[in-house]
Amino acid sequence: MKILVCISHVPDTTSKINFSDDNTTFDTNGVQFVINPNDEFGLTRAMWFKEKQGASVTVVNVGGPETEPTLRKALAIGADEAIRVNTIATDGFSVAKQLANVINSGGYNLVIAGRESIDYNGGMVPGMIAGLINANFVNNCIELEVDGNSAKATREIDGGKETVTTSLPLVIGGQKGLVEESDLRIPNMRGIMMARKKPLNVLEPVNANPETTSVSFEKPTPKGAVTLVSPDNLDELVNLLHNEAKVI
Numbered sequence: 001m002k003i004l005v006c007i008s009h010v011p012d013t014t015s016k017i018n019f020s021d022d023n024t025t026f027d028t029n030g031v032q033f034v035i036n037p038n039d040e041f042g043l044t045r046a047m048w049f050k051e052k053q054g055a056s057v058t059v060v061n062v063g064g065p066e067t068e069p070t071l072r073k074a075l076a077i078g079a080d081e082a083i084r085v086n087t088i089a090t091d092g093f094s095v096a097k098q099l100a101n102v103i104n105s106g107g108y109n110l111v112i113a114g115r116e117s118i119d120y121n122g123g124m125v126p127g128m129i130a131g132l133i134n135a136n137f138v139n140n141c142i143e144l145e146v147d148g149n150s151a152k153a154t155r156e157i158d159g160g161k162e163t164v165t166t167s168l169p170l171v172i173g174g175q176k177g178l179v180e181e182s183d184l185r186i187p188n189m190r191g192i193m194m195a196r197k198k199p200l201n202v203l204e205p206v207n208a209n210p211e212t213t214s215v216s217f218e219k220p221t222p223k224g225a226v227t228l229v230s231p232d233n234l235d236e237l238v239n240l241l242h243n244e245a246k247v248i
Helices: 037-053 065-077 092-106 125-133 189-195 234-244
Strands: 002-006 009-011 018-020 025-027 033-035 056-062 081-085 110-114 136-147 150-157 160-167 170-174 200-203
Touching (some): 009 065, 037 065, 037 110, 037 136, 081 092, 092 110, 150 170
Parallel strands (some): 002 056, 002 110, 056 081, 081 200, 110 170
Antiparallel strands (some): 018 025
16 A cells, blocks of 8 residues: 655744735744644554555655755654655645645555645645545544555544545545544654655646635734723623623
């Protein structure tokens, strides 16, 4: 089984986010980048298939040279090789088209992607990939088993979860639950040293015209100051709730 794990290079949630050029460009200065958490769950599940079923695992990212440390971390976790498509990720469709080309060229029969990235939260790419390569698709996937050419997957639905059976080729949009958080792997020194010797192939992009363009970015409005009201002054509390907070 050949597995391709799609890796997004995203800002750590603890990083301070700023924008430049009149709020039209994301400012990466001082921002620490990590593997997208949903993708990390998928990568860990792929490692299980590698160890238990002898699968080969390749990781792929669409981005510039700045994303290579994230791919090297995935290699240190245990992936066999990495691919970087040398173009800036502009929108979901263009990313999906680049990834579909990699999948078709490499003959992968299981594609594991995160259901969404934590930077733009678009949630579009896995489904688009499945459509472009004519593969089965399971989103919000929290369990996955593969036996030969058959797969059984469990996904979250409103009010519960659903288990489905399907066949390869298969694309999943994984999330927390695909493995337990305690099973996530931290690269050790041996893995880091081995990652330096593993292949990281850079591919030039295929033509893919973006369907959307970011016009500007805007931070959420800061929360207002807290107003303290004496417990003996209920009239003031009611007045503030009615006229300022407008909740009564």
